[in-house]
Amino acid sequence: MNKATPSYEVDLYSDEVIDNPLPHYRAIRDIGPVVWLSANNQFAMGRYADVKAGLRNAEVFSSGQGIAANDVSNQLIAGAFTLTTDAPLHNKLRKALAAPLLRNALEVHRERIEKTAEDLVADLLVRGRFDGIADFAQVLPLSVVSFLVGLPEEGRQDMLKWAAAGFNLSGPLNDRAAAAQPMLAAMQQYFAENCIPGKLAPDGWVARLYKLAEIGEITPEECRMMLTDYSVPSLDTTISATGELLFQLAKNPALWEEIKADPSLISGAVDEAVRLGSPVFSFTRLTTREHEIDGFVIPKGSRVAMIYASANRDEREWEAPDTFNPRRPKVSEHLGFGNGPHMCAGRHLSRLEMEALLKAMVGRVNAIELLGETPRVRNNIIRAYASLPVRFV
Amino acid sequence: MPNVTFIMTDGRSREIEIAETLSIMEGALAGGIDEILAECGGSAMCGTCHVYVEGGPIDALPAMGPDEDAMLQETAAARASNSRLSCQIHMAPDLEGLVLRLPVKT
Numbered sequence: 001m002n003k004a005t006p007s008y009e010v011d012l013y014s015d016e017v018i019d020n021p022l023p024h025y026r027a028i029r030d031i032g033p034v035v036w037l038s039a040n041n042q043f044a045m046g047r048y049a050d051v052k053a054g055l056r057n058a059e060v061f062s063s064g065q066g067i068a069a070n071d072v073s074n075q076l077i078a079g080a081f082t083l084t085t086d087a088p089l090h091n092k093l094r095k096a097l098a099a100p101l102l103r104n105a106l107e108v109h110r111e112r113i114e115k116t117a118e119d120l121v122a123d124l125l126v127r128g129r130f131d132g133i134a135d136f137a138q139v140l141p142l143s144v145v146s147f148l149v150g151l152p153e154e155g156r157q158d159m160l161k162w163a164a165a166g167f168n169l170s171g172p173l174n175d176r177a178a179a180a181q182p183m184l185a186a187m188q189q190y191f192a193e194n195c196i197p198g199k200l201a202p203d204g205w206v207a208r209l210y211k212l213a214e215i216g217e218i219t220p221e222e223c224r225m226m227l228t229d230y231s232v233p234s235l236d237t238t239i240s241a242t243g244e245l246l247f248q249l250a251k252n253p254a255l256w257e258e259i260k261a262d263p264s265l266i267s268g269a270v271d272e273a274v275r276l277g278s279p280v281f282s283f284t285r286l287t288t289r290e291h292e293i294d295g296f297v298i299p300k301g302s303r304v305a306m307i308y309a310s311a312n313r314d315e316r317e318w319e320a321p322d323t324f325n326p327r328r329p330k331v332s333e334h335l336g337f338g339n340g341p342h343m344c345a346g347r348h349l350s351r352l353e354m355e356a357l358l359k360a361m362v363g364r365v366n367a368i369e370l371l372g373e374t375p376r377v378r379n380n381i382i383r384a385y386a387s388l389p390v391r392f393v
Numbered sequence: 394m395p396n397v398t399f400i401m402t403d404g405r406s407r408e409i410e411i412a413e414t415l416s417i418m419e420g421a422l423a424g425g426i427d428e429i430l431a432e433c434g435g436s437a438m439c440g441t442c443h444v445y446v447e448g449g450p451i452d453a454l455p456a457m458g459p460d461e462d463a464m465l466q467e468t469a470a471a472r473a474s475n476s477r478l479s480c481q482i483h484m485a486p487d488l489e490g491l492v493l494r495l496p497v498k499t
Contacts, residue, residue: 056434087436094438095460102467103440333430340434 003295006031011039012282012305013069013171013380021281021383022322025310033293034304040069040172042284042303046310048317048335050293054285054306055340061285061304062086063342068170069284069305069380070177077170082229083342090341096218097226098345100148100205106348109148110356116143117356121364125392129371132250132388137242140353141235148349149230150204152194162187163232164379170283171380191227205230229345237279238350240377240384241336244277245269245354248324250370250390255324263362268326270354275334276324278309281383283338308335309383365392395489399426400447402497411484417493418442418480428495435480437461442479443468448492455482470496 008028010017017024028035028046037044045051054061064086066074077084082093099105120139124130138160146153165180165187194200200207206227213223249256249269259265287302298304312334313321325331337344344350372389394410397417401407411420418431421442430441437460446454454477461481465472479493 058434091436091438091460094436095463098438103469104467330427339432341436341438343432343439 005034005036005043005296005298007036007038008044009038011172012037012044012307013040013174013176015378018378018383019376021309022313025307025313028307029310029314029316032296034296034298037305040305042069042305043298044282044305044307045293046307046314048311048314051306051308051311051335052339054304055335055338055342058086058341060288060291061306062288063090063285065286067283067285069282069303070171070173072173073169073177074286080228081225082345083233087341093218093222093226094341094345096209096212096222097229100208101345101349103348106352110352112147113140113144113352114356114359116140117353117360121357121360121392125364129389129391132246132390133239133243133385134387136246136357136388136390137239138235140242140357141238144234144349144353145231147201148205149234150201150206151231152199155190155194158186158190159231160235162190163235164377164382166228166232167236167280167379167381169380174380176378176380191224195227233344234346234349236379236382236384237344237346238353240279240382241270241274241277241350242354242357243385243388244279245273245358246368246390247370247374247385247388248273248276250368250388252324253367255326256365256368259326259358260362263359265326266355266358266362267351268328268331269324269358270351271331271334271336272324272326272328273354274336274350275312275318275331276322278312278334278336278383280336280338280381281309282307282381308338311335361392367393369393395484395486395491397421397484397488398449398490398492399444400492400494401426402428402495413484413486415484416480417444417482417484417488417491418478420484421479426495429479431480433480437464437478437481440464440468440478443470443496444477444479444493445473445496446475446477446491447494449490450487451491453485453487454491457481468496469498 033050034043034045066078068074082097165183168176168180209223212218213220282305284303284305289300291298337347369391375386377384377386394412396408398408409424421429432441433439461478465476
């Protein structure tokens with residue numbers, strides 16, 4: 001017996017929800033395993049078990065017709081990036097894309113990343129007041145775009161604007177999406193002018209893609225697709241999670257004392273920052289056939305928002321979900337990196353960057369002081385602090 | 394349904410039945426062996442369903458494909474000659490009695 005899917009009348013991508021999302025996530029979870037978002041013309045799932053099962057069931061919950069919350073963007077991005085393909089093409093692209101991002105492959109870069117983190121922390125210690133986002137969280141991700149992806153340093157700062165624009169276009173067609181539209185052309189132009197032999201770092205990841213294309217492992221078109229896969233999602237995501245981490249440590253001095261006393265908590269702390277911060281709050285999928293969850297039916301061809309940020313606060317899964325607890329059992333099993341075949345390809349790198357920062361801080365930073373207001377970013381997809389005035393002592 | 398024995402990280406053994414429609418990874422998760430993370434859900438993309446084959450009908454195991462071989466270089470626990478990804482092994486009647494050991498880190 002099919003039950004009617006209950007509705008939730010709130011625009012998930014509105015300023016109101018962005019500024020205060022948790023009560024809305026909770027309401028969506030409490031209404032049922034799947035709800036109809038009438039304001040966004042799509043379904044949504046907010047419970048951990050259902051979101052995880054959906055992400056792992058990529059045959060039914062397809063990415064190949066886009067992961068945005070509007071049809072115009074989805075038509076543009078469908079099949080255009082590794083993120084927006086389905087098997088079997090996805091498996092081929094993902095394999096080529098992820099090879100340098102796998103755990104062992106990243107080990108050769110660990111020393112350099114840790115050194116960059118140590119220099120940064122030493123510099124911030126003498127500086128006094130600094131912005132935990134611009135001066136701290138952004139530094140490693142931006143340097144990675146240059147020395148790992150291999151893009152020229154010139155224009156690198158613009159990448160932050162373009163990435164934010166790309167995420168804004170992945171929500172509904174609201175004012176934020178409209179404002180983002182013109183910026184994508186600028187990004188395409190940057191790629192066209194800079195992603196060419198001679199300008200790229202010869203041993204960078206993009207240069208590697210060109211070599212794969214030369215030997216016929218991937219097509220030149222697929223090579224162009226993966227440029228975006230490497231550059232756009234590597235910034236705002238890690239920056240957001242790093243900001244969340246710094247905010248939590250600054251807000252809760254006892255937590256920093258614990259980590260200083262026991263650095264084995266670093267890895268759990270990084271996962272807790274990704275869980276609580278959930279930098280990408282949601283992407284959508286399209287159902288390839290009718291699908292039932294606990295008696296509720298999602299028709300074939302439906303857009304479904306997977307709310308990772310809600311799943312990561314689901315009291316059905318997490319004990320004291322709003323508490324930052326690096327000792328939490330199964331701390332790494334949050335959905336902040338997604339799950340299933342499209343699970344974040346950069347998660348090992350992201351962890352490496354954040355762990356390097358904490359390791360550099362442990363021996364040097366006695367306390368982290370919060371010195372002012374902590375405004376939030378308003379983006380259709382990215383949840384993050386815009387600024388964190390802090391001081392290391 | 395055929396039985397598979399898992400040697401857990403604390404040394405205890407657990408025997409579970411796995412339906413022939415499932416991979417060993419899927420069967421293990423359904424049977425509550427939650428030490429297997431299986432982050433990618435069975436696409437041979439994450440290396441987090443790594444197991445060591447310790448005994449039973451070893452000759453009945455399916456041959457290793459190139460994706461599995463490549464991903465086994467990336468597992469958190471060291472690869473050994475008896476390493477496999479449990480998502481790439483589909484349950485079959487002649488795998489009755491297979492013994493798999495879970496790595497300490499997945």
